[in-house]
Amino acid sequence: MFTGIIETLGKVDRLETEGGNLHITLSSSLAQELKIDQSVSHNGVCLTVVAINGENYTVTAIEETLNKTNLGGLKVGELVNLERAMVLGSRLDGHLVQGHVDQTAQCTAIAEQDGSWFFSFEYDPSLNNVTIEKGSITIDGTSLTVVGSGSHSFSVAIIPYTYEHTRFNAYRVGTVVNLEFDLIGKYVAKLVALQQ
Template identity: 45%
Template sequence: MFTGIIEELGTVETLEHHGGAARVTLRSPRVLEGISLGDSIAVSGCCLTVTAQDGRTWSADIITTTLDATTLGTLSAGDRVNLERCVRADARLDGHIVQGHVDAVAEIAGREEGDGTTLLRLNLPAGLERYVVDKGSIAVDGISLTVAGIEAGVVTIGLIPETLERTTLGTKQVGDVVNLEVDVLAKYVEKLSASLLPGAEVRR
């Protein structure tokens, strides 16, 4: 489990495709502190397992399902990614509960620069809008963010300068795509209440 609080911007060293799968190697010395083989690190919102590391770089294997459902397959050497180690049980939960299981890829529909705030508008893929509420939580490329507004399938999020500086959202532009994970609590509530709401569609 993760919190959506980014610890480091890592740099892609290589992304090697092998058939339908891939292996990514990243340079990120900070998040490797206390990490062992088999531990989990979220890469722009995608939970990956450390399969090799030397203290400064580490590698992870990416299966076909993950490549199809996320932006990881489009990475190139030199690209920056948001990184977060899995949360410890004795740590603060500063963001919200993030699983590292990406629900969909979303396109940035708008970017508005303001005085101390940048607004991003994202086109929500079909089926996700019901899990997103005004002032609720959403993970965008692994970053825990608060929904500033939602209307007609478009979600708006506000970004402070600190977020822009410490994450990849500082360089994202209209037309770029990001990984989205909606609040898993909404999914559980929907499924548990389905028996009380005849005809309700439940996402499994």
């Protein structure tokens, strides 16, 4: 489990395909604190550390993960949002995040407003995921509050700190992001669907 509070950014140093798997090697200030078999969120995707070498570490994404997330589109030199798994007993500053991406979305608008930014996204409604006004959403692993909710679209407001310390400053209209919808909301939606 994660909180959606991004600790730092990692830089993609190497991408190696092996069958349907992608081995992703990143450089990060977290590398020396990691252990083999540890779970780390990469743009909101929970991946297992399989190798560590100084300031670099490697994780592996399987084909299903590559098909359902934006990790298959990574390029060498690209920055990735990173968060280590939460520690039980610590403050939960974001919200409960599993690190299991539900689907991707595309950025449709970016507007700067009085020192903050509003980002709008659209996603495929056929998967029956929903947002609600003032509900939680995870974008590339970042825990955020929905400020505009439509049937297959939503917006979020980004403060300067989040803009500067996450991938948000690299987003453009058309950027594909990973979404994890609110855990409680997903269970409620499933129960409602079963009653129909």
